[in-house]
Amino acid sequence: MSFGDGQSRLFLEPLAGKTAAFRLADRPSNIKFASAILKLLGGSRRGYHILDLDAFYSSNLQTLATASSQESLSSTELTIPEPGSDVDGVLSDLFLAGHDKPLLIDSVNTLYQLISSRNPRAATRKFTFFVSALSGWARSNGGPALASIYDRRPEYYRKPSRSLADAFDVSVSVSTKDHGLAFKCERGTAWRSGTFFLASDGR
Numbered sequence: 001m002s003f004g005d006g007q008s009r010l011f012l013e014p015l016a017g018k019t020a021a022f023r024l025a026d027r028p029s030n031i032k033f034a035s036a037i038l039k040l041l042g043g044s045r046r047g048y049h050i051l052d053l054d055a056f057y058s059s060n061l062q063t064l065a066t067a068s069s070q071e072s073l074s075s076t077e078l079t080i081p082e083p084g085s086d087v088d089g090v091l092s093d094l095f096l097a098g099h100d101k102p103l104l105i106d107s108v109n110t111l112y113q114l115i116s117s118r119n120p121r122a123a124t125r126k127f128t129f130f131v132s133a134l135s136g137w138a139r140s141n142g143g144p145a146l147a148s149i150y151d152r153r154p155e156y157y158r159k160p161s162r163s164l165a166d167a168f169d170v171s172v173s174v175s176t177k178d179h180g181l182a183f184k185c186e187r188g189t190a191w192r193s194g195t196f197f198l199a200s201d202g203r
Contacts, residue, residue: 008043021165
């Protein structure tokens with residue numbers, strides 16, 4: 001995939017000022033998503049900040065490096081928390097940084113696990129508070145704040161079954177196709193039709 005500034009704007013501008021959780025089926029689908037999203041962020045020429053909680057981006061950096069231009073990579077920040085580090089401090093640093101670059105979080109599942117590790121009873125409250133603060137950051141700085149999440153819901157579920165993605169302004173399902181990636185808004189609004197298709201040839 002190769003995306004220029006026009007394609008990047010079409011994808012990213014409807015997400016400006018919002019938090020968006022991208023629901024993925026598994027790790028292979030995350031590789032395809034990560035490659036595409038880095039090219040889109042690189043095409044915007046703004047740089048971006050990655051909170052790499054799973055060390056997913058760092059461990060696949062050689063594969064994913066081809067997704068971004070050298071100019072974009074030079075203005076990219078990658079945060080990998082040390083094992084056992086205080087996640088509250090890591091999250092606070094995000095908001096204190098004062099940057100307006102798009103933020104990419106991988107993954108929401110690990111974020112929730114880290115938040116719940118010290119006080120499981122307060123996990124949902126703290127997670128909701130963080131996502132709410134993240135939404136405020138995105139509105140103030142233009143964001144967007146994008147997050148990957150491995151969807152643990154069954155394919156067929158009855159409401160009020162909820163996913164962690166439901167805490168975000170926009171929840172997007174990601175489907176891998178033979179010729180690209182298909183995005184569909186499940187909650188919130190983005191893109192005119194609520195859907196977006198990224199062809200593997202960048203069109």
